[in-house]
Amino acid sequence: MTENSAIRIIPRKSLHEELVDRLQMLIITGELKPGSKVPEKELCAQFGVSRTPMREALKVVASDGLVRLEQNRGAWVAPLTISEVEEVFPILGVLEALSGELACQNITDEEIAAVRALHAQMIKSYESRDLEAYFSINQKIHRAILKAARNDTLTASCQALSLRMQRARYLANMSDDRWAAAVQEHEKIMEYLALRDGKHLAQTLLAHMRGKQASVTKWLISQGAQT
Amino acid sequence: MTENSAIRIIPRKSLHEELVDRLQMLIITGELKPGSKVPEKELCAQFGVSRTPMREALKVVASDGLVRLEQNRGAWVAPLTISEVEEVFPILGVLEALSGELACQNITDEEIAAVRALHAQMIKSYESRDLEAYFSINQKIHRAILKAARNDTLTASCQALSLRMQRARYLANMSDDRWAAAVQEHEKIMEYLALRDGKHLAQTLLAHMRGKQASVTKWLISQGAQT
């Protein structure tokens, strides 16, 4: 088990950047469980790298809040608490609202058409109750709006915070009601974006985020999560 | 010069955390100049640490956007561009607006009194045209409001983005007009905070940030900064 069973050589960017992505993935998908210890040695073996780049990556992931470093006690996967959700969603709300306003100022007709296509796909996923596909396309839509906002810093900020919430969204099933409401909200988002009505788009995105927050919080409570 | 000339042993927290703070300081104060190479070796010698914790710190600072890492070419101090300012200030605007709203919901009478005291000190600094003190107290006020918002994530996000703008604010002299306007805005901020009028406080903080942006942009242009 120590040798070659699951080793993958990583070429692409720098090792530590790649490892940052991998670590984030492991945490988001729940392969590394909230509150558990990050098994530094095993991960090094799994990815076939030494401790140096792995530890560099852990420092970066820690600065994003996905893990916590304890002096002389190593790295721990940050638990996902209700109060964290209550902190992060309002921030994401105002950031997405801003992204909506900026997008309305900058988006091209082609980009609107592309979002419309994604929106149509998403509706199909909803109608066939394909949650996996729905989430994936949903993310693409939000990313497309962010891209149209032409603000890389905003994109980076949103993505860093989204990551922290994603592991909840990944695992939380929406209620039927919430899903229907979310789709309704997306109809409005699409409409205001097409009209380039920044004010209303911002409002709708903010409300959309509040809906998500409520849904995630409800799920967390049902799971008996920490405050 | 290689030995003991300016070596300081660093005890406090973990080396890399301490180094993150030091690096940020060096960049904010302009000791490390925008666009210049980060002299890894010299810094290691200066702080009396090996390359490992220094490089860990650089990775973290890079993820905050203060330095850029180039594959096999080391770390470079991120240049401060006009477009970066135009990206970051609007984000800071909505975040501070949010902090204002939340602060109005949560702030105690004692905290309001403390902010009022800071405000009075700041006015004194203004009247004696002590820019250094003014900036320092100004920051304290914004931090106090953030603290009253009771949202650590918001605090962290604001501080990360503020850092990137601070090196401009550090070096840029305000015009007399801008300074007077800023003080006026702070009067309103104080007033709405005392009334716990979140909506108006948010608006005022947003406008305040727009004023800062304009002032910094103007200065950058006068310096012939990059777009």
Add this chain to the structure above:
DNA sequence: AACTGTAATTTTGAATTCATAATTTAGTCA
């Protein structure tokens, strides 16, 4: 003198090594 190609040097990224702190295990005694 300017240009090009090559060798020496330096810098960088990553693995390894080492000292120390934390944890586990083993052993002692009540």
Add this chain to the structure above:
DNA sequence: TGACTAAATTATGAATTCAAAATTACAGTT
């Protein structure tokens, strides 16, 4: 048996080492 102590083990933080890449210095050519 169970609590306490001390030794052994392991994990962590940081320094050092090493290979590869980039930069610099330099010789030879025009």
